[in-house]
Amino acid sequence: MRVNFVLSEVAAGLRRNLTMTVAMILTTGISLGLMGTGLLIANMIGDMREIYYDKVQVSIYLTDDVTDPQRDAIAAALEGSPEVQDYIYESKAEAYERFTQQFQEQPALIANTPQDALPESFRVELVNPERYEVIAQQFPIGQNGVEDVRDEGDFLDRLFSLLNGARNATIAVAVVQALAALLLISNTIQLAAFNRRNETNIMRLVGASRWYTQLPFILEAALAGLIGAGLAIGGLVLTKVLFVDKTLAGPIKAGIIPPVDWSAIAAISPIIAAAGVGLASVAAYVTLRLYVRL
Amino acid sequence: MIELQHVTKIYPTSPRPALDDVSMQIDKGEFVFLIGSSGSGKSTFLRLLLKEDNPTKGVVTVNDKNLGTMSKWQVPKLRRTMGCVFQDFRLLRNKTVAENVAFALEVINKPQRTIKRVVPEVLEMVGLEGKESRLPNELSGGEQQRVAIARAFVNRPLVLLADEPTGNLDPETSQDIMLLLERINRTGTTVVMATHDYHIVDSMRRRVIELNDGIVSRDQSRGVYGVGR
Numbered sequence: 402m403r404v405n406f407v408l409s410e411v412a413a414g415l416r417r418n419l420t421m422t423v424a425m426i427l428t429t430g431i432s433l434g435l436m437g438t439g440l441l442i443a444n445m446i447g448d449m450r451e452i453y454y455d456k457v458q459v460s461i462y463l464t465d466d467v468t469d470p471q472r473d474a475i476a477a478a479l480e481g482s483p484e485v486q487d488y489i490y491e492s493k494a495e496a497y498e499r500f501t502q503q504f505q506e507q508p509a510l511i512a513n514t515p516q517d518a519l520p521e522s523f524r525v526e527l528v529n530p531e532r533y534e535v536i537a538q539q540f541p542i543g544q545n546g547v548e549d550v551r552d553e554g555d556f557l558d559r560l561f562s563l564l565n566g567a568r569n570a571t572i573a574v575a576v577v578q579a580l581a582a583l584l585l586i587s588n589t590i591q592l593a594a595f596n597r598r599n600e601t602n603i604m605r606l607v608g609a610s611r612w613y614t615q616l617p618f619i620l621e622a623a624l625a626g627l628i629g630a631g632l633a634i635g636g637l638v639l640t641k642v643l644f645v646d647k648t649l650a651g652p653i654k655a656g657i658i659p660p661v662d663w664s665a666i667a668a669i670s671p672i673i674a675a676a677g678v679g680l681a682s683v684a685a686y687v688t689l690r691l692y693v694r695l
Numbered sequence: 696m697i698e699l700q701h702v703t704k705i706y707p708t709s710p711r712p713a714l715d716d717v718s719m720q721i722d723k724g725e726f727v728f729l730i731g732s733s734g735s736g737k738s739t740f741l742r743l744l745l746k747e748d749n750p751t752k753g754v755v756t757v758n759d760k761n762l763g764t765m766s767k768w769q770v771p772k773l774r775r776t777m778g779c780v781f782q783d784f785r786l787l788r789n790k791t792v793a794e795n796v797a798f799a800l801e802v803i804n805k806p807q808r809t810i811k812r813v814v815p816e817v818l819e820m821v822g823l824e825g826k827e828s829r830l831p832n833e834l835s836g837g838e839q840q841r842v843a844i845a846r847a848f849v850n851r852p853l854v855l856l857a858d859e860p861t862g863n864l865d866p867e868t869s870q871d872i873m874l875l876l877e878r879i880n881r882t883g884t885t886v887v888m889a890t891h892d893y894h895i896v897d898s899m900r901r902r903v904i905e906l907n908d909g910i911v912s913r914d915q916s917r918g919v920y921g922v923g924r
Contacts, residue, residue, distance in 0.1 A: 406801050599787055600798075606745070607850065608775035609802035611768070 410600075410617035411624065414593045421589040422625055428582040429629030429681065433673045434636040435575035440669045441637070441661060442568040446561060448659035453557050458530045459537075460551045461523040467546030474545065475523060484535050487526040493517050506651070520548055530554050579680065582629075586622050586684040587692075593618055594693040605694075619685045626681030630674040637666055696885055697721040697744060697854065702753030704739050704909075713739040714750070715909040721887065723853070726880045728896050729889040730920060731906035737889040740906065741856050744887070745777060746770050758853055775803055778847030778855045778884075782862035784839045786831040792842050793818065793827040799846045813849055821845045821875055837868035841875065848879055855879060857888040861895060869895060893920030 415422050461475065479488045491499070496519035501511050525536060533552040540547045594601065604614045645653075645661045652658040697720070704714040714736045721727055729737050742748045743755050746762045755762045758776055765773065786795050793814055800810045818824055821841040831839055840860060847855055857876065861869035873895055880886045890896065896903060896919060903918030904911060 403801055403804065599785065603785060603787070603798065603846075604802045606774060606779045607799040607803060607846075608771040608773070608777075610771045613802055613804070 407613075407617050407620065410597075411620045414597065414617060414621045415624065417596055418589055418593055421585075421592060425582070425585050425589050425622075425625045425681075426629045426632065428578060428585050429626055429677055430632030430636070432575055432578035432582045433630050433633035433677050435571055435578060436676065437633055437637045437666075437669050437673050438640070439568050439572035439575055440672065441665060442564065442571060444665050444669075445659055445661065446564050446568065449564070450561065452656065452659060458527045458552070458554050459525040459533055460549075460553055461525060461536070461540055461547060462520040462549040462551070463522060464546050464548040465517075465520070467521070471546035472521075475540065475547070478539065479523060479525060482536075482539070484528055484532050485525055486528045489524045491522050491524060493519060493521050496521065502655070583680065583684045586625070586681050587688040589625075590618050590622055590685045590688045591692055593621060594689065615686070615689050618689055619682050622681040622685035623678045626677035626679075627674060629681075630677030633673050633677070634666070634670045637669075641666060696723040696725070696758065697887070698754075698756040699743075700754040700756075702743065702750045702755060704736075704743065704748065705751045712751070712909045714743070714906075717753070717906075717909070717911055719904060719911060719914065721885060723885055724880070724883050726877070726886045726899070726901045727888070728899070728901055728903045728918070729887060729906065730891070730896060730903060731912075734908075735906040736909040737906055738858060739909075741858055741887070741889060744854070744856060745779070746773060771803075775850060776853045778850070778852035780840070780843050780847050780855065780857040780860045782859040784831070784836075784843045784863075786839055786842055786846075788831055791828045791830055792823060792834070795831070795842055796846045796849050799849055803850070805850075817845045817849045820848075820878075835868070836864050837871060840864065840868075840872055844872070844875055844879070848884070851882075852884060854885045854887065857886065857890075859890055859892075860888065861890065861892050866894060873899065896920040 463472065463475075476488075476490065479485050494516070497514075497516050500514065500519055504510050527533070527536070533554065537550045537552075540550055542549055601614055641661050641663075649658055653660045699717050699719050702714055702717045703712050705712045717736075717740075729740060731737055739748070743750055743762075744757055746755075746765065749763065757773065760773065762773070787798065790798060796814050796817060797810050800813070815824070815827070818827060821844055823838065823841050823845065826834065826838065831842065834842070840863075844860075855876070860876070861872055864872060869892060876886055876888065877899075900917045900919070903913065903915045903920070905913035
């Protein structure tokens, strides 16, 4: 295969269809960028699950007038329960401290909250997070100093379904955008083939192999896909530096939201590049097969 | 060399067959004129030889190969043994004379060494030495057709198909082109030329196959254009 010849054909093709090429690269880039964002959100959800689910699954809040024996009895029951993996006790003072930390951005709220407003509690980690009911039954509300038993997983589930929704929406938009990109690639390749019909006709007549005739077109699309992928990765890097690392610095530091690591971006970059090159090449190949006589 | 056995070609858009039960044989080294009015089936005949189209019925054989049973990936190989020349030259306007000829070899992956050697040879043979770096639009019609012939012949095909190669040229230039085709024929290349030009057919006295509404109406070994002319 004459590399120079093929490459010069590719360069000429991209130049001749400059506006279409730019449109093809931009739509591919946007689509891949959204796909990358979706993947990053998915990563983040995974990390957040680890942060939250591991810590707390069930909270047992105690009444204000709980007695020491009642508290000890609950602790002993948790200690003895085969359902309980681990538990921690949080006093009123510790609860208040955590509260002031969480809401340090809202001093007014802290100022209006009395130091003893927050109940003391046991934070329980279950062997199987689904077994919340067992704990709820073991510690009936309103008895033995138990004020409330709350399944924190329930709240987390709602939070995660929100995040999952965001991820799905991003990926859905990415798919629609990818469809637009594929159609645009198909159009561009048809146009390129039309522009070069003299060359391809002659190639066909002198017996150039189909592969030789098609390769420049496929490489053209692949190159556009690769540049699009480059734009998408660049966009993700900019988003991390300019948005995630700056705007979300507080919650990330506080451990509420996991940070977006460079390693995560590095891990999805090859996927984005492969998707860009792969989709563009396949779209070009199928177009040539279906619509273009070579 | 070239054989058609009961070949019929019907295009879906036309009720009348473009070729109707055509049988013929063309031997190696022959020079054949294919004549007949527009729509008589000449172009269809050439397209079938190149396997640009498949016959509706019948068998086409070129270089002892049955085109009907030939797989798609073998078609380029077949076409490398055939050269084509057209009325409208079909040169690449942005390439020079030498590049146009070299293109035919580059795209079939000939080594650069070979290309460097054979392109000047063939350009000299067609009488274009010294014009290697001209662009097609700087050449006369006759010269452009010479470039096209050089391109068709540079890979030393067994068969040269010419579809009205003199259709756009004045009589004198046409005569030069015919001399060139004759010269190519003398190297052993079979030449099949579709034409309307009766001056040429009459002066060359070669085999004439006349098509009429898709049927071979005449096949004469040393024929002229019109019967009784």
